[in-house]
Amino acid sequence: xxxxxxxxxxxxxxxxxxxxxxxxxxxxxxxxxxxxxxxxxxxxxxxxxxxxxxxxxxxxxxxxxxxxxxxxxxxxxxxxxxxxxxxxxxxxxxxxxxxxxxxxxxxxxxxxxxxxxxxxxxxxxxxxxxxxxxxxxxxxxxxxxxxxxxxxxxxxxxxxxxxxxxxxxxxxxxxxxxxxxxxxxxxxxxxxxxxxxxxxxxxxxxxxxxxxxxxxxxxxxxxxxxxxxxxxxxxxxxxxxxxxxxxxxxxxxxxxxxxxxxxxxxxxxxxxxxxxxxxxxxxxxxxxxxxxxxxxxxxxxxxxxxxxxxxxxxxxxxxxxxxx
Numbered sequence: 001x002x003x004x005x006x007x008x009x010x011x012x013x014x015x016x017x018x019x020x021x022x023x024x025x026x027x028x029x030x031x032x033x034x035x036x037x038x039x040x041x042x043x044x045x046x047x048x049x050x051x052x053x054x055x056x057x058x059x060x061x062x063x064x065x066x067x068x069x070x071x072x073x074x075x076x077x078x079x080x081x082x083x084x085x086x087x088x089x090x091x092x093x094x095x096x097x098x099x100x101x102x103x104x105x106x107x108x109x110x111x112x113x114x115x116x117x118x119x120x121x122x123x124x125x126x127x128x129x130x131x132x133x134x135x136x137x138x139x140x141x142x143x144x145x146x147x148x149x150x151x152x153x154x155x156x157x158x159x160x161x162x163x164x165x166x167x168x169x170x171x172x173x174x175x176x177x178x179x180x181x182x183x184x185x186x187x188x189x190x191x192x193x194x195x196x197x198x199x200x201x202x203x204x205x206x207x208x209x210x211x212x213x214x215x216x217x218x219x220x221x222x223x224x225x226x227x228x229x230x231x232x233x234x235x236x237x238x239x240x241x242x243x244x245x246x247x248x249x250x251x252x253x254x255x256x257x258x259x260x261x262x263x264x265x266x267x268x269x270x271x272x273x274x275x276x277x278x279x280x281x282x283x284x285x286x287x288x289x290x291x292x293x294x295x296x297x298x299x300x301x302x303x304x305x306x307x308x309x310x311x312x313x314x315x316x317x318x319x320x321x322x323x324x
Contacts, residue, residue: 052089
């Protein structure tokens, strides 16, 4: 049995948090010539934090001051199996320099997809690009023009990820609905996610798939390429563990508060939310009764950000609070 290589990876941000440091793999390395996030192998009896600090000092000459666990991924190449433990590095001492003859450069986060990365690193990029606020459509509409209008207003306000979650997506107009929303999202450099099946990624012009709990339970491994965003709906510890197993980029955990759309659902509250995600190593959005003003509370309780259904239809409130 091939042993999976455990790697500590650092996503190193500049002081303004709009660029990250990447390095090019040398000719004698696996996947030579590809760009990657700095880091290296975790040695036997070494914890990830120590390995990260050691590797970044050896490779770049920097001393890590502040680093936080961000996400992780298991990935199988044809000749190697890896487990990437990804941390964000926001504070360090020293001037990053090439200590192993590798090429390094600072790259704008928005331009990361212009570089050639190994497949496992593509997953990291998709996760880095996730915004703090996530909008979700209603389940039914009498007038889809209203959907288009509100979605565009949200994008104008700064919301740059939107999930289409229709109750009936089998009608003949669905292809047109997705295409129209995709075109609107593209104008604002926003991401359109479809709540549906993994196979929908090959049918519709979308940036990712969100799995409901039923679809989540069907999969034993990540069902779509790392080039796309994969999310899942979770309500308990078991579902969060399952989401981790299939390498989602993010999950929703709900309902945090009582909602008008599901008044019968029992809210888990912030204390339970915090305890459930305590051991989770990927971005988790708080969902259920969320308003833009809940973002700071959510982050203080361990959430990556907030996901909103009803709140996005109050665009005036959204515009006041979204640009954080």
